[in-house]
Amino acid sequence: MNEPTAVFALAPIQRLQRSRARQIHTLLQPDAAQSGTARVGGQAGLEYAVAHHLLEGAEVAARAYDQDTFAWYTRTSAAGPTGLHTPTTVGLRIILAPDLIDLSRSKISETPYVLISPATTSAPQELCELAASAFSVAAEAGFGTLLAGHAAIVVVLRRKQLGDTLDSWTITRLPGTVFADHVDEPAVLARDLVHEAGHNWLNDGLAACGVKISDEMRFFSPWKRTIRSAFGFLHACWAFPLTMIFTARVLDELSDPVRAFMTAYLVQQRDLLAATDGDHARALALLPDDDLRQRLHHVHQTARDL
């Protein structure tokens, strides 16, 4: 049984995604008829992610009074330009690999980012195939639902070597978009997609359930080795365990050196997670939503039992 699937299927998130995408679509195309079709799964996740790119891009164009670009954003379809689509096991995805020098920086993020624009092209074929393979590996391990809804746009950053430092990130203004380095190994990219999609899921879950986490209490994070807000601590205690569960599920399918690398990762994460037991229970108590709290506890405990 692919047990993680049940953890990620949360009705308020699905409603939030459909509602938010519809709001943005109405704002961009006020005269267009709304589709009565209730999007589900990967298509809903794709439209949700694309909507936020179109919104941000249209706003930048509007503030610059760039009418041609603004017009492009207001006529682009909800799933984005078809030329950008890559078919995967979790549905159509958009895989990008911009030159790093072209990444934007602005007040909407501490990290660089890229927006879909009229000039955007899909990543090279080999990177699209790598990403598609990563989605397959993750889905086979039970993380298809998570990635379908929360990793619809993947921005592939730098090619690294196994053992190099890998960077990945998400930003709340672009939910459903993941930025990640890669080592040309599907399982490693899948691990980082699971981690970042986990962040996107939790951000959506908190918003969908109307939860604000008090930052009055702070907790030691063994990953950052510092005291963090409850928000950051709970995020870490959710995203890292997800990668542990994923790793444990795929290890037997891997060959060295990737298997040795992922085994070492799991050993490392076990030690780090063990240091969070008491604090995680206290941080969870700050969550007023029973369903959300139970899901976060379940994933943490499942990873602790590995």
Next chain:
Amino acid sequence: MNNPDRISQFLAAVEELRGDDPAIRTTAHTSSVSAEGWPAAETQTDAEADG
């Protein structure tokens, strides 16, 4: 063709859309696993800003 009124209306609507949740958070993750003792070097940040 868009006109300045359309753009102004759009920008006003964007402000309204974001009005209920202006917070911006970033989660950045750096992982490093090496062959020499497999040291951890994980960072994760969250930040809030106006927006």
